[in-house]
């Protein structure tokens with residue numbers, strides 16, 4: 001797809017091309033759009049309303065899908081939400097912009113300097129359809145600059161999650177906290193999923209499905225390995241279990257530590273969606289056969305929560321905090337109502353253009369206090385009646401025999417054990 005990008009900044013275009021490379025879009029700049037934008041300094045303007053309107057205008061003029069982003073600070077002044085747009089005329093130097101911002105903030109009490117640094121990114125189609133992605137970072141605007149790095153307002157913006165200003169971060173760190181990058185990654189995650197939906201058939205438990213990954217990809221041929229498999233997870237506990245489980249295949253494994261790209265946000269509604277998104281993304285980045293695991297805990301008394309949100313349950317940051325939160329949520333729920341299951345979906349994306357899925361489920365109970373030292377995540381709270389133990393009381397081999405991941409891995413090994421054979425790609429023709 002050809003997409004116009006409303007920017008005249010070469011570094012921004014280059015960065016977009018790098019981040020969106022897995023989508024295979026052809027990104028072209030439109031330099032001369034500034035005159036079409038409404039007055040950027042108009043007060044109280046909500047970018048989530050304005051950016052889609054302007055992007056649609058540009059898409060209609062050009063007849064091509066068009067990407068436009070704008071950023072702003074949003075804060076509260078006298079109880080009102082105020083937007084401070086970061087779009088300026090070409091004449092403003094960074095110095096002048098900072099002065100403008102400081103002037104706007106003069107006299108604001110510290111609690112009103114709490115800010116959302118927000119980027120709104122819209123992809124507009126000439127027919128009028130729009131998609132809008134928002135990236136945001138919470139912070140405090142300082143009275144005085146702090147730090148040396150970065151550009152623009154980076155010296156004034158203190159990121160709460162990081163405990164420093166953007167200007168005090170390394171370039172890699174700054175990327176992680178940049179609302180612009182966050183918005184772009186949301187778009188990427190969404191489109192990778194979009195791309196997969198039309199052809200995927202969700203398989204019955206333990207079977208495999210085929211789908212087309214890249215339009216025009218070579219038709220798969222059946223041929224044996226040499227196998228190199230990228231295990232695309234950032235979770236060390238999972239990685240260990242996957243490595244052990246895959247050992248019988250004798251394949252050479254690569255990990256995400258071997259690469260510098262970042263995985264997109266997991267915005268799918270199901271484990272299947274997220275596993276495919278992760279596998280497809282990493283496969284397209286590396287060209288390697290890629291395995292991703294999406295898994296989680298479904299608690300009946302919580303109507304299936306945390307489910308696909310298991311890694312960010314209650315916004316808690318560590319395994320320990322998530323376990324404490326789970327116990328809080330289940331306070332007063334009697335033992336016989338504490339039923340739950342762990343689900344794992346493994347997706348294997350083949351660079352030739354299709355994907356296979358394997359699913360495993362283990363039923364259990366959530367205890368009222370942790371038991372055992374092994375494993376990771378919710379393991380100390382997950383009791384498996386058939387074994388009479390929690391996952392955390394099991395050795396790795398024992399857990400593999402009983403666990404959701406172990407069961408999905410067994411299906412995968414079964415599918416690949418007699419050498420690597422690619423099924424007929426029926427959906428690509």
Ligand SMILES: O=c1[nH]c(=O)c2ncn([C@@H]3O[C@H](COP(=O)(O)OP(=O)(O)OP(=O)(O)O)[C@@H](O)[C@H]3O)c2[nH]1
Pocket residue numbers: 232233234235238266293294295296297310311312342375376377378379380382391403405
């Ligand atoms: O006690 C546990 N024993 C398990 O066997 C297990 N499997 C998954 N989980 C939890 O479920 C979430 C998955 O989220 P998830 O699939 O997005 O993985 P993740 O974000 O940790 O890594 P990645 O693979 O996405 O990089 C994470 O919070 C995991 O702690 C488990 N917890």
Ligand SMILES: [Mg+2]
Pocket residue numbers: 266311
């Ligand atoms: Mg994850």
